[in-house]
Amino acid sequence: MNKISDNPIVFGDDQLTIESVVAIANGQQAALNSSPGFSARIDRGTKFLERLLKEEGVIYGVTTGYGDSCTVAIPPSLVDELPLHLTRFHGCGLGQNLDHVQSRAVLATRLNSLTQGVSGVSMELLNQLTTLINHDISPRIPQEGSVGASGDLTPLSYVAATLIGEREVIYKGEIRPTAEVFAELGIKPIKLKPKEGLAMMNGTSVMTALACLAFKRAEYLTQLSTRITAMVSLAMQGNDFHFDEALFAVKPHPGQQQIAAWLRDDLQADRPPRNSDRLQDRYSLRCAPHVIGVLQDTLPWLRQMIENELNSANDNPIIDGDNERVLHGGHFYGGHIAMAMDTLKTAVANIADLLDRQMAQLMDYKFNNGLPFNLTGAEGERKPINHGFKAVQIGISAWTAEALKNTMPASVFSRSTECHNQDKVSMGTIASRDCLRVLELTEQVTAASLLAATQALEIRIRKGELNMNHLSPALRQMMKDVQSDFDFVVEDRPLEQDLRRFIDRIQHQGWELY
Secondary structure, three states: OOOOOOOOEEEOOOOOOHHHHHHHHOOOOEEEOOOHHHHHHHHHHHHHHHHHHHOOOOOOOOOEOOHHHHHOEOOHHHHHHHHHHHHHHOOOOEEEEOOHHHHHHHHHHHHHHHOOOOOOOOHHHHHHHHHHHHOOOEEOOEEEOOOOOOOOHHHHHHHHHHHOOOOEEEEOOEEEEHHHHHHHHOOOOOOOOOOHHHHHHOOOHHHHHHHHHHHHHHHHHHHHHHHHHHHHHHHOOOOHHHHOHHHHHOOOOHHHHHHHHHHHHHOOOOOOOOOOOOOOOOHHHHOHHHHHHHHHHHHHHHHHHHHHHHOOOOOOOEEEOOOOEEEOOOOOOOHHHHHHHHHHHHHHHHHHHHHHHHHHHHHOOOOOOOOOHHHOOOOHHHHHHOOOOHHHHHHHHHHHHHHHHOOOOOOOOOOOEOOOOEOOOOOHHHHHHHHHHHHHHHHHHHHHHHHHHHHHHHHHHHOOOOOHHHOOHHHHHHHHHHHOOOOOOOOOOOOHHHHHHHHHHHHOOOOOOO
């Protein structure tokens, strides 16, 4: 479950974790490192830039145009206006808006990058970002318009615009003009200093924010899909020896071994009588640790990639105030996040496919070892007109197909843009958005599978083929939790609202699992 602490997350101190970003996204407060050393480091960068400007030094994006316009010199009299123009001409995002939680995550990731102290921004700007978080004001950020290098320019322009009181924000569930909300709360818009528009926008903070949220959702799905697999195995009268510890000792992928261990724990109870002569279950049960285990084994290195990006300075140029150097490079490139999200969405979609195959078995009377067709709870003369989970299984198949379709890697679709200056780009933000869509579809499959597995176990219990001694404490608790909010299906009824309710519980990680 997502738990929020009363203590604020401190930026500019230790490295942030994925969990820190998720906590901020879900409402936790933020604070800046209060040590004199931190503020001094921030000030050194801004003072170095000020001296360079007075000496008429050439600084990309400060005394030059942006991107392919880097050869265009900006007259000294217009330098102060340049960052404002950068924010405004990038105000062309389209598509759906990021939701309030996602936008808060973006604020956290951008703030963390800038507090590395090498972006040439002022304490005033860092304080303004902190103020947005702590007043629960999130910029309205359209999802579409970033190619992931030069960073998330267009979506982050909406954050930069909010700092100066322009465009719109999400506040108390409503989209309102930023200036109106600032006036209401007594927040003063800031004026962006010469490097600050570029520092705000030229980075990977949108894709990284979405990656943090996606990671935690995927992590939870590994656990919930394992629990559902145990329920299905029991309902199908499957073979629990497929998860034997000695068996998995000879193929020692740690995540795969963890999934098998969880399944053993969940199936640790009196063995019920079996009505199956199959020595080996079909792959969707027998190989479940091998499928879910891929995702479980992928999570540690994905965490490393995401958290490295999260705790990086990822704009351009880098301002080395300590050694008084301006370092021109390409840290805005989101290739690591693109690879992480392309990988994660594939592993997650395989979970949807696994559950889809389990559900196809569970509802087909030819394969489910004596359960009624489509798991209908109706009996007697009412049985012929009742269809149980028939349409739900069709829906599961549709959601799975769409999830699988969205696994096409985004990172290989680089486009040359901006007069061929941005001639190789990451597509990291599109990869992150695709991953969130695959997660949403897989959560739909998971919710439906959880309800179906619970229905199947209840049918076995009502038929006297199972009793509570055959269920481990974990499975008994899971059934109890589901049944407290889901009525056994006897007569056909629309299940949409049940499904939506359980999807919401999954997305809010509503059960303690392992």
